[in-house]
Amino acid sequence: MRSWTNVLLAAALLFTTPLAVRAANALEPPPGLSSRIDAIRHRGVLRVAVLSEFPWLIKNPSVNAAPFRGPAWRLAEEYAHRLGVSIETTPVTSDDKVSILASGAVDLSIAPLLVTPEREAVVDMIPYSASAHCVFGLADNPKVAAAARLDDLDQSAVTIGFIVGTPQGAWLQKRLVRAARDGIPGNLTDLATGEILAHRADVVPIDKFFFRMLQRKVPGLASVPKDCLASQELPVSIAMAVDKGQPAFLDWLRAVADSIKPEVDAEMARTVQAGP
Structure with missing residues (x-):
């Protein structure tokens, strides 16, 4: 019974x-869960689009090491390991790091991507990291030197530079409403550094991790707040992307990313500490 x-x-x-x-x-x-996963296993290669951008994906100069390092590469390695395949990289630029997905030339773009509504409309994204922003100007500019925090720049005597139509530009105009404005044309990945050097703007926005590299290339710059890396202004998500119409593949990619998040975060911390 x-x-x-x-x-x-x-x-x-x-x-x-x-x-x-x-x-x-x-x-x-x-097998059978995702036609994309089946195809990757069949060919024995995970094809990824790559673009070196500190601190998420950095090209290794040594031929004896993995071709890249950083949290994006750590996650790509995990995907390949779980599928039992190797990784094949395809270099891309800022112009085609998203559009290459529609061509079918790669399975996944691990080029670091800022999550925006415009991008989410054309691709599916796998967030794995985050960033924030500060502003920068010439270190010998009295307005920049006197500012300890962003609020100190919210005055009519300050001119803010930005790329028209970008999230950073929209944020800065709302954040510093009293400041004069100097908007210039460009795209999401451009910086209005020329406006600073030409003295047309006092400060412009920048991703907090990018400022560290820019400061090394262009001497005489200073950020507000002084420690740009500590800024939590305009927090943003950083993601990988796949072409739309692959729900099972997308779910699997996101699940794996969630499962090793502590490892990805640890790799991010090591990369930031080591520098570009």
């Missing part, structure tokens, strides 16, 4: 197994 314990156990398995199977499939996807 079947015991009530066995009946209840069978009922519990009936309702919990699909969830457990989906979770397991996300980390160890079986």
